[in-house]
Amino acid sequence: MEYFTLARVVHVLAVILWIGGVAMVTTVIIPAIKKLKSKEEQIKTFEQIEGRFAIQAKITTLLTGLSGFYMLYVLDAWDRYLDFRFWWIHAMTLIWVLFTLILYVLEPFILNKLFKEYAEKNPSKTFSFMHKAHWFLLLLSLLTTAGVVAGSHGWFLIE
Secondary structure, eight states: OOHHHHHHHHHHHHHHHHHHHHHHIIIIIHHHHHTSSSHHHHHHHHHHHHHHHHHHHHHHHHHHHHHHHHHHHHHTOGGGGGOGGGHHHHHHHHHHHHHHHIIIIIIIIIIHHHHHHHHHHOHHHHHHHHHHHHHHHHHHHHHHHHHHHHHHTTOOSOO
């Protein structure tokens, strides 16, 4: 298998695990945690699950970025950033930058501290806000994924 094909396989699998994980957290885990009786149980359960998923998310976003930029390099496709017909490359890159910033900078240095502080005061409001934020990120990711599939198969919004 040539390296480009391997990069594409790694890229697609990493995206599936990453965005699939976001979908699982958004549609299953947070709603289940919100139904737990005590705030202590909610916070403890979320931190246990989130800690494990954060590792997966960091690895998969790293693999996604490395493989994606490798494919751009091999194809010498950097000029696609200058062509709006390839808007999906811009969207894909922006989603990746957003999640990378959240996972590697905001979460460890800011968001974890804020979560603990606000979850102790008002867990219902905290989990509700977090749930809405996850829905926003998931919908943005799914829209981008749909655009990537369509765009990479020749469907352009602008000809």
